[in-house]
Amino acid sequence: MIEALRLLQARMTGAGPPPETVTETAETLEKLAAALEPFTVPEAAQIVGHRTDLPGRGQAMAPPVHIEEWDEEHVLGHVTFSRFYLGGNGAVHGGAIPLAFDEVMGRLANTGRPRARTAYLHVNYRKITPVGSRLRVEARFEREEGRKRILAGALVDGETVVADAEGLFVTLKPGQP
Numbered sequence: 001m002i003e004a005l006r007l008l009q010a011r012m013t014g015a016g017p018p019p020e021t022v023t024e025t026a027e028t029l030e031k032l033a034a035a036l037e038p039f040t041v042p043e044a045a046q047i048v049g050h051r052t053d054l055p056g057r058g059q060a061m062a063p064p065v066h067i068e069e070w071d072e073e074h075v076l077g078h079v080t081f082s083r084f085y086l087g088g089n090g091a092v093h094g095g096a097i098p099l100a101f102d103e104v105m106g107r108l109a110n111t112g113r114p115r116a117r118t119a120y121l122h123v124n125y126r127k128i129t130p131v132g133s134r135l136r137v138e139a140r141f142e143r144e145e146g147r148k149r150i151l152a153g154a155l156v157d158g159e160t161v162v163a164d165a166e167g168l169f170v171t172l173k174p175g176q177p
């Protein structure tokens with residue numbers, strides 16, 4: 001279902017259909033939304049965001065990061081930003097790149113340690129990130145200072161770092177959501 005939605009997002013972004021196809025598509029989508037409505041569940045029971053085995057944890061908003069290696073010190077994976085993530089002129093939207101970093105760095109920060117949330121994510125856009133290219137995405141645990149965990153990340157196209165990031169993740173205190 002999520003893969004089909006991702007395909008739809010990419011095709012819709014790249015399409016310039018005639019008005020009758022736009023109307024027909026809108027009607028079909030409204031029917032699908034209505035069919036799912038009776039199955040609305042509380043957050044804890046939803047599938048989306050809870051499937052760590054799926055790219056982007058099954059969250060269609062998150063770029064589909066495929067995890068290849070994952071332990072307490074590093075995460076390695078790959079991601080291809082579809083047309084859905086286009087910012088302009090062939091480049092990925094600047095807001096989509098932190099989504100990928102938060103996904104891999106958040107996963108790493110929360111592996112083998114108590115729960116933490118992103119306090120900041122500092123992203124450097126070094127080069128244009130191309131839509132449609134398979135990119136390597138990496139994260140590594142740098143250091144821990146009390147409740148603070150500092151992580152580093154990089155997005156690499158071939159041999160070229162197109163973006164890198166530093167993230168601060170803070171261990172939650174009891175009662176913090």
Ligand SMILES: CCCCCCCCCCCCCCCC(=O)SCCNC(=O)CCNC(=O)[C@H](O)C(C)(C)COP(=O)(O)OP(=O)(O)OC[C@H]1O[C@@H](n2cnc3c(N)ncnc32)[C@H](O)[C@@H]1OP(=O)(O)O
Pocket residue numbers: 052102103104106107110111112116117118119120146147148168170171172173176
């Ligand atoms: C088998 C295992 C499976 C695991 C599988 C997991 C898979 C799962 C994948 C999940 C992948 C998605 C992961 C997404 C992760 C999010 O994106 S979380 C959503 C985005 N983040 C948020 O909503 C956080 C909102 N902010 C907050 O809740 C609070 O500000 C925080 C971050 C909890 C910190 O608040 P606080 O507890 O009051 O902390 P506070 O005492 O003020 O500060 C503690 C220290 O941090 C420093 N600090 C705090 N904020 C900042 C800042 N922005 N800048 C600099 N320093 C700061 C303070 O200066 C202080 O430093 P020290 O004085 O100790 O040196």
